[in-house]
Amino acid sequence: MPPLEALVGAAELWRPAARGAGGWATAAALLLLLVAHLSVLLVRRRRRGRARLARQQAETPASPDSPSSGSASSTGVEGLVTEDDLRQLVGNLGVGARQPDLEGWVPVIAKGNDAVSYKAWCDKTTDGPPKYLSVTTYEGCSTELLRDFYMDNEYRMEWDNTVIKHEQLQCDENSGIEIGRTVKKFPLLTPREYILAWRVWASDENSFYCLVKECEHSLAPRQRKFVRVRLLRSGWCIRKIPGRDACEITVLHHEDNGMNIEMAKLAFSKGIWNYICKMNNALRRYPQHGGPSVSILTMRRLTKKFPQDLQINMDESNRSPVNTAAAVAPPTHSSGTSPCKQLGKKSSRETIASGLLLVGSIVCLSKGRSNLGAQLAMAFFLKKAFKQDKQPGSSPRGRTDATVSMQ
Template identity: 45%
Template structure:
């Protein structure tokens, strides 16, 4: 119990001495006041003790926090796998407007990505397809999940540590620090889980809190993270495809994040492909005795497996055209019916070429006609880009 302050004792001592000469009723009143004061101080000290204990105890459950083996088994569930499959299969595509971002390829790799702004106002959603040549699904899975190797080639990753693994559910929790140019480094506390299906692998990752990693001022904690992929072999080719869904809120300006992704993602993918080649050449494999989500991979539930057993093969798998194939087809249909503006601009160009060919030398006419042919060949470009 907290000791009574000296000023209170001295005050009541003097008061009792002075009241000793008074009647017994006043003396009893003073003694009662002293007892009440002591009782009040006792209750105040007890309340502060229990209040501080309830707020500082590291074992108290926090919203979405993981601090026990039983709680970790519920962080990533089969419902998250269903959410991932629905997004990868684009079952809600009719309700969302997607914007094509990039389509690049070389002899070793092809990459296609698109994005959309959710109607609920959440973070930007990205959907991408990457095809790696001369690669197996198992090697690609191990490569993507090897965070120790990622620190060697991915210079944006400052640090990574494993926090917890649940041997029953196969869920792994880790902490990653990533650096952003001219910005505060971002801290990711994530939980992920892997599933093995018929000739394919799935992985889903989401944010969580963990009692081993309190928030620090020197990092910005990523508050929302939903990401997952499906890896499968490309039919008829020695190649593998990884289709990825990604959505996160890292506290960045939306337009700046969109620009950074558009300009930097292809270089990052090429760097990833080089790292994959080195990974295969050095005989990297499954992490073996190290307990992780890869070694504890689970089977895809039968009801979800039947939903993905379709005979439809993505256009990215067959031709490498990726998610832009349907857009190109629509553009070709549109080009069959040229607009009035396009016809008018063509007539203007033809008239200008005729005037140049009549009024100037033969060289000028050739230049004008070459310019005309170039413009007509580029009629597939948007009218906004036509000059």
């Protein structure tokens, strides 16, 4: 097919000298040629999309952070989440959550109110999205209630507007592993599809551990209308805070959902506190929600006992002089400057705002196959967000105005 410029140039040779039926015929012929040319371009674009989808299906991503990875069809369900994964998670939580600043984690946000407090750090990777470490403390909450709330997928669809669908694909009674499919929507982006395997353990101190990992499953073939998340490794520990009527959840999270890295970091920093407040409100309503859902009944039945040797090692480690609760406790609210504002000054976020608006939004949204109107909408949103940060004399508040959450 010749280029479009050649077709338009050739049309000049067919133009009649006088008006009449010949002029309309020439215009119709030119229109047909243009339609044919555009049809060829669309066919080529579809072929490239199919080839890209085939390459994605052929890839089986593996993360160096986990000792075992694979699909349910190739390695078996029992090999998706193992006790070795749990041991690595316990080691990472024990080191990172005690003194994250000394371990190289970069502070992102620290906020709180009378009911909930949140603190997060990130670890920038060289070739992918950052890892996040967070500690959320809930006052007047038991570990069992927080565990059920976090694992109740049916209830999550009621309060979390990013989750539009969840279904269980498989569960294994012997290993305690569950596999599920979740679809999430994000503003101006193509919905993301998560195929996840997870496993829950209970320790002697009424603490709970969970490890979640991406996988593939025969009951969840890839669909073009969703973007399949290629990497998700997430682990958490729920435990009671000694001497207080409160419990905390410490989370290590690493996810690559196809978004531009800079835009994902911006969305997290500006939207996570609003999401935490929304989550806390849903947690307080949870006891009145009704009886346990199918997700909770399944989780309770499949929860495994914490390995005894690992429990002994943890007990010895807890006798050390380092106090985890004191190390990760949020700062007092008497300070006149918010920790987020201090972090923003150090990273010079306002200096790079214009660059993110022009480059980041286009790159991010192009991956979601958004149109020009969506790109302009995102640019307007980011412009408004940065204007709020630049307002003189602004004081920290308990909630942010961001609308994007990245849980």
